Amino acid sequence: MAARRGFFVFLMAALFFASLSTILFELALTRVFSIILWYDYAFMAISVAFFGLGIGSLLVHMQKDRGEQRGAGRLGRLLSVPPMEPAAVTKKIIQYSVAYAVSVPVFIFVITQIPPDPSFVYLFYLASSVPFFFVGSIMALIFFAMPRQISKLYFADLVGAASAALLLDPLMRGLGAEPVLLFTALLVAGSSIIGALALSRNSRKAGPAIMTRGQKAYSAGIFAGVAAMLVMGSPAMAAAIASPGALGADDFLKVDPGPNKGLYWQLKNPQRFEHLSTQWNSFSRIDVTRQVLFDNVDTTGDSPVRNTRELANIIIDADAGTPIYEWSGEKGELGWMRQYMDYTPYEIAKTDKALVIGSGGGQDVMMALAGGADRVTAVEINPTIVSTVQQYAGEGSVYGRDDVELHVDDGRRFIGSTSEKYDVITIKLVDSWAAQLAGGYALSENYLYTTEAFQHYINHLDGGDSMLAMIRWSFELPRLMPVVADALQEETGKSREEIASHIVVIEDRPGLYFGRLDDTETYYPVLVMVKATPFTEEQIDLIRQKVEDGRAETIMLGSEQTSPPYDMLFSTGSIDDYNQHVSSVMGINPAVTTDDSPFYFARDLVPQQMIILLATVLAISAALSVVLVRHARRMKDRSKENGDSKARNAAFVMFAIFIGLGFMILEITFIQKFLLLLGTPIMALTVILFSILLSSGIGAYVSGRLFRERPHKAVFVSVPVLAGMILFYLFSLPGIIDSSIVMELPARAALTFALLSPAGLLMGFQFPSLIRMASFGNGGENKTTLLWGINVVASIVGTVLAALLAMLIGFNWNLIVGLAMYAGAGASAYVAFVASRRYANQALPVAGRK
Secondary structure, eight states: OHHHHHHHHHHHHHHHHHHHHHHHHHHHHHHHHHHHSOHHHHTTHHHHHHHHHHHHHHHHHHHHHHHHHHTOSSHHHHTSSSSOOHHHHHHHHHHHHHHHHHHHHHHHHHHHHSOSSGGGHHHHHHHHHHHHHHHHHHHHHHHHHOGGGHHHHHHHHHHHHHHHHHHHHHHHHHTOHHHHHHHHHHHHHHHHHHHHHHHHHHTTTTSSOSSOHHHHHHHHHHHHHHHHHHHHHSHHHHHHTOSTTOOOHHHHTOOOOOTTSHHHHHHTOTTTEEEEEEEEETTEEEEEEEEOSOTTSOTTSSSOOOOSSEEEEEEETTTEEEEEEOOOSOGGGGGGGGGSGGGHHHHHSOOSEEEEESOTTSHHHHHHHHTTOSEEEEEESOHHHHHHHHHHHGGGOGGGOTTEEEEESOHHHHHHHOOOOBSEEEEESOOGGGGOGGGGTSOSOOSTTSHHHHHHHHHTBOSTTOEEEEEEEGGGHHHHHHHHHHHHHHHHOOOHHHHGGGEEEEEOOTTSSSOOOSSOOSOOEEEEEEESSOOOHHHHHHHHHHHHHTTOEEEEETBSOBOTTHHHHTSTTOHHHHHHIIIIISOOOOOOOBTTBOOTTOOSSSOHHHHHHHHHHHHHHHHHHHHHHHHHHHGGGGOOOOHHHHHHHHHHHHHHHHHHHHHHHHHHHHHHHHHHHHOSHHHHIIIIIHHHHHHHHHHHHHHHHHSSSOHHHHHHHHHHHHHHHHHHHHHHHHHHHHHHTTSOHHHHHHHHHHHHHHHHHHHTTHHHHHHHHHHTTSTTOOOHHHHHHHHHHHHHHHHHHHHHHHHHHOHHHHHHHHHHHHHHHHHHHHHHHHHHHHHHHHHHHHHOOO
């Protein structure tokens, strides 16, 4: 009994660390993909993870079946019927753990050798799935080993995943993405090896040895090798050996940006750019570079001249840049900023108070101070950017000034929580991909560019000449202008023709904003100014003169000029014509972005990457289905199923599919909806994932205690209650978030946990109940690995389906789809229950009656 208990503790520990490592690896992988490829591909790391996990589980299932049929002496026979031999299972777990530890550094090396181009995306996915395959095999073995303890095992699984949400940010900040990947190898291999050694010591006299001396030495060598790579690749060691010619694991296993990234070209031109540092956190990589030459300086000299105005340039996820300027703090030194196009709003509006959303390196804060602002509120979502500015700017940092109030927060959450009014609100090239929300688990869109957001901005203007000033790119205008128009119309109550007088749009040309010297660019930045009141003639004349002096172009100039196709947007009865034009002629999605569907950056109704991903996961799912069907036919000679038994097993499969789809659709929808309440991606990741995963784990444990012998009842009780809660979220969440957004962060985090935990608790009931239903009363046959594999594969489709449906029908309808999935699971459980009772009644005469 003691040996059995020790074996169970070993399984719990191994599963905990395997699950923790899986989530850490998956979320770190989203960062790696965003650096090598592009932000659109980071979200696909979730599907890669589920693909590897599912393949590993299904392979274990097929090995088990073949072993039962052939009486093989390998894994199949050892897994044939529970209770299993602990030594055999432990050995196999160790083998898979060591294989995982080896696969991680090999994976990192391989992806550094694949050309960093989206054309090779499937090679990246294939390489990425290998570590997940080994950890999926470990999980399948553990679940199969003790199906009667599935509730406790599933609890350990989900608590491990929840712990990863807490550990990710400190690990990413302390180590970086590549070392975090290596660290997962140590967690998986270390927990298995240490646990096996403890088991071996306790069971020397009770059975066969778990590990031979050679196996112990081999495992210890692998563990030590990965540990050495982790130490050599750590930031501390990199700093210690930072000398010419010094090489460490940091060079051998370093992920570099692809050629579609701006940082790539800077690293390729060290004579023009100096790379100063790299930092990571849970949602971005921050590089700091410095341009060392003026454009007009001879580059052949021995002593390059550094640009003395720009101290450094912060590059977010290897592409989005924000400069840090040297400044003594005297406003009189900022006269040079008046030549910039985005100084125009300060020439129109008398500015006492300014709000800068996405303050970055501080340039926009300096612009506001140069424009006469007495008080500037700076909102920056990424704390690493703030610390980087303070590091390189020193005492000249804008974030250390008394007249600058800094908030590390999401801009939309901040403006929704304050009652302050501003003379100028600035939002300059703040991109959702620059801060991939929730580490890739949430969709890569924020709430800055929705109709409701623009209503907030307009509401926070202080009347008179106050204005919202935005810098975006010219190709985005067909998406942006309808959002601005809808918000203005809603807030002012004016017609489309009348609100045109509130808007000015200028397309920048060389020499006015970025200082380009030719007209070879294919797209340009645009300045969009939106006033609470109409622009006056004097203001229009001032803007027209500045445009002429700067060789820019006007797209909208109040009521005086509206260029096509926007003339259709700001005239009565032409909205349909505008939508048709931008859709058919320009090939751009005309849908207005709202909080329910905030996909501003999705220029297509369904992005090409999403179509490719959906086709890929459907093809994978179809291929796996074919493999499973053929496998089942091969096993048919030992099957004695009647009609009721087949119906019951089909119902179990459908149950696994429904909860796999439903869990991911609801989880991703919950994450996106609560982002607005929590604000920063770090906090959103920690609180939302932790709440859902921990409560689901508790639900798994509770279901085993309350409904251990009646798993059907656990489903019949939990699914209707969960459906009611989903309907509650559908109708109540917007009001709760609006009223709670002003609360302090601890209170908002507690509210999120309180709101999400009941749903997570009930979602956690389902999988353990399924395993108990399928394993008991099934002739002793253990279908754990099959059903877990099917559930994981369904989750692949669920992640993509959640994103696709949100783009097509919005997140509110996603809740309804999630409800439908769990209703389908409840119906499948009922079919299985009825079929099981019929099967049991038919089996009674065979067993005999008393």
